Amino acid sequence: MDELLKVKGLKTSFDTHIGEVKAVRGTNIYLNKGEAIGIVGxxxxxxxxxxxxxxxxxxxxGKIVDGEIIFNGKDITKFTEKExxxxxxxxxxxxxxxPMTSLNPVLTIGDQLTESLIKHKGVSKKEALDEAVKMLSLVGIPSPEKRVKQYPxxxxxxxxxxxMIAMSLICKPELIIADEPTTALDVTIQAQILDLMKDLKNRLNTAIILITHDLGVVADLCTRIYVxxxxxxxxxxxxxxxFYRGKHPYTWGLLKSVPNPKSDMKEKLIPIEGQPPDLFKPPVGCPFADRCDHTMKICMEKQPPLFEIEKGHKAACWLCHENAPKVESTLGGDK
Structure with a gap:
């Protein structure tokens, strides 16, 4: 498959009045054309x-401190704002x-849908409005000719x-980033939105990055997952x-704290004790060490690399080292 996006060693920080927040500390992600991946946590x-x-x-x-973001073969971290x-x-x-706050309340849906089409494709207002009506129909909104004139x-x-989905698709992008697209929606609407995204991905061959804390959402849409x-x-x-061969204790914790969408068994939900690390002063070792039941001395002293378990499956945990003690996986199976 052709690679569409590659994020290499991305580090992003925010300057605040009490210091630098190191929000992203060396992320590596890749995405192929037409693929859907999930990012959970x-x-x-x-x-x-x-x-x-x-x-x-x-x-x-906010600033990108280090790393590369290669999109279609070009490092867009070096792009100017105009580019x-x-x-x-x-x-x-x-x-x-x-979706409640992402739309401008004083502009019609048609105005908001046509803005990027006119800007990027140089089409006329009428052509853009016709395309907006088609796009609203595509995402399952009834009476699109009427709806396009209404307000949020x-x-x-x-x-x-x-x-919002129609707006993201109207210029026919190669990639859609969906940030918690089912937040604040009831479960029936959530299922409809996910089915819609899956259908559009298959019909338009659009790549998707899905950001969520809901493992059920990624299980239904994504073929690869980053934790x-x-x-x-x-x-x-x-x-x-x-879901079945997780190797990091944090992954185990996530799966035990929410209903497993791929399990037929009824299991008691167990929350992860403790708090996430302070990213003003990130830990020198494994960021999960303070909350992990299997912490060793090296976990507190040195950040683990991503150990390759098998092709395409990696985990940043010292328990994956060949000399580490064997630990029983809480998902069933040995680690």
Whole structure:
């Protein structure tokens, strides 16, 4: 498969009045054309900041400290703001986290849908409006000719999210970044939105990066998953690797703390004790060491590399070292 995106050693920080927050500390991610991958982890683990770094939407106090973001063979970290404007909304679309606040309340849906099309494709207002109607129909909004003239407050939450998806797709981008696209929606609407994204991916061959803390969402849509913690990728692999052959204790903790969408058994949910690391002063060792039941001396002293378990499956845990003690996986099986 052709590689569309490669993030290499990405480090992103934010300057605050009390110091530098090292939000992303060396992330490596790749994505092939037409592929869907998931990035999961607790709030504050760095998943959204990683994607905002790709879009260069970090705010005035955010900066990419190190690393490369290779999109279609070009390092876009070196792009000027004007060059990035040709990428955002055109080559890379984004579905933001909250559909209730992501749409402008004083502009019609049609105005908001046509803006990027007119800017990037140079089409007329009428052509853009015709395309907006087609796109609303594509994402399952009834009476699109009428709806395109309405305002966001006239739409339900699920319909607004469909509008956000239409907006991200209207320029036919090669990549869509979906940041918690089912947040604040009830489970029935969540399922509809996920089915819609899956259908659009297959029909348009659009690559998707799905950011979420909901493992059920990634199980349904994504073929590969990255688990982030403390600004780092701590495990990566296929959905089968993560759900059935997970090797990092943090992955085990995530799976035990939420209903497993791929399990037929009823199991008691167990929360992960403790708090995520302070990214003002990140730990020198494994970021999960303070919360892990299997912490060794080396875990506190040295950050583990990503050990390759098998092709495509890696985990940043000292328990994966050949000289480490054998630990029984809490997912069933040996580590």
């Amino acid at each position: 607790e709030s504050g683990c760095g998943k959204s900041v990683s994607m905002m770094s790709i879009m260069r939407l970090l705010g005035s106090n 990035m404007e040709t990428i955002r909304g055109n080559k890379i679309g984004m579905i933001f986290q909250d 407050h006239e739409f339900s939450g699920g319909m607004r999210q469909r509008v 982030m913690y403390g600004g780092l990728v701590v495990e990566e692999g296929t959905d089968e690797d993560i």
